[in-house]
Amino acid sequence: xxxxxxxxxxxxxxxxxxxxxxxxxxxxxxxxxxxxxxxxxxxxxxxxxxxxxxxxxxxxxxxxxxxxxxxxxxxxxxxxxxxxxxxxxxxxxxxxxxxxxxxxxxxx
Numbered sequence: 001x002x003x004x005x006x007x008x009x010x011x012x013x014x015x016x017x018x019x020x021x022x023x024x025x026x027x028x029x030x031x032x033x034x035x036x037x038x039x040x041x042x043x044x045x046x047x048x049x050x051x052x053x054x055x056x057x058x059x060x061x062x063x064x065x066x067x068x069x070x071x072x073x074x075x076x077x078x079x080x081x082x083x084x085x086x087x088x089x090x091x092x093x094x095x096x097x098x099x100x101x102x103x104x105x106x107x108x
Contacts, residue, residue, distance in 0.1 A: 014049055022050045022058035026107050027094065041098040042105055046072075048093050055095045065103035071096040 026032075027043040035041040046055055052070045059067050073096075077089035099105070 017047060017050060017054060017058075019058035019061045022047050022054050023062060028107060035096065036105075039098065040101065040104070041096050044095045044097065046093050046095045048091070050093065050095075052095075055097065059097050063105050065105060066100045067097055068100050069098040071098075 024045045024047060027045055029043075032043040035043065042059075044055075044059075050058075052072060055072070056067045056070050059065065073094040075092050075094055077091045079086060079088045081087070
């Protein structure tokens, strides 16, 4: 088991997440496929508590690649209706991770 060690300047309160707790799943969509083929950027659903630094370290640890840039989006859950009741989907965090030109990730 690999524990992520943050540099001292990035220390914060809260739990220390393992790499497999930071990256929840890859997002395979048309737009994500286009980003991976054209711009060498991959999209992941990540833990709500994860920071950019933790996401970068987790991707480098799990996939053995070199990350150049991380962008984050906090996605709001959509409203949904079930019979006469209104509810909403959960909020989630999306990360777009750009890799150096020499590296690739194969999901399939």
